Amino acid sequence: METQQPLVQMRGVYKHFGGVRAVEDMSIDIRQGEVLGLLGHNGAGKSTLIKILSGAYPIDSGEILIGGEKATIETPRDAKAYGIETIYQTLALADNLATPANIFFGREILTRFGALDEAAMEHATIGVMKRLNPNFKNFHDAVSKLSGGQRQAVAIARTLQFNARIIIMDEPTAALGPHETQMVADLIRNLKNEGIAIVMISHDLHDVFDLADRITVMKNGRHVWTGPVADTDKDEVLQMIILGKLPDGSYAPGIVSEDAA
Ligand SMILES: Nc1ncnc2c1ncn2[C@@H]1O[C@H](COP(=O)(O)OP(=O)(O)O)[C@@H](O)[C@H]1O
């Protein structure tokens, strides 16, 4: 695993909004079939970093490599062409439409006469949902009737249908109860088993320790630490999140000690 070429490398990434330095000299690797947990306080720069990867924000400087080659990602369409899909907390579902219409929203299958091919879309939907959640049966109700976990499954299915290789999930369990959170955890495990890489942004240490293979901690827009979950524990990670302090008591480059302030 250690020598495997990362699927994605972001290197030396900077992004500011006016005077706000949202992301500074930030680097991450994303490997095939891993769950990478991206952790940090509110305002640490997590969403900004992944919005650069998903083409929502242009990069100020730094580079993105995909499969070792320099990539240009300027729009969400560019990111999708590389198989990078992002699911935001809002999920962006069309509430009044059923699951197949949501999965194919904007990318509908048409018959050779130019009409919507409902049968083909339903068939494909059943196939993709089966990969994620074999118990999912509700293909005809509007998605507003579905549970939070099922709605997540629909949002994920939409990315899979269009060949996602990397799925970025921004706070996937933030609005969910324990049972629903468990459902989303199962979805994530199924994706991982298919070799899909998942970047999971979360402030919930428990979820991250449960699901992630590796974690990256950010603070004040900067990189604090990256490593296997097995190499650390929740107390250490909490200290990294809050103080930017590494387990050996030192600070990552650019992180100012709170003690000194
Ligand atoms: N579109 C934006 N315009 C101005 N400032 C922004 C914008 N997006 C994020 N920021 C600022 O950038 C910093 C990082 O935010 P964000 O990436 O959302 O952090 P996180 O996702 O870790 O909570 C914050 O100070 C935030 O206020």
Ligand SMILES: [Mg+2]
């Ligand atoms: Mg955020």
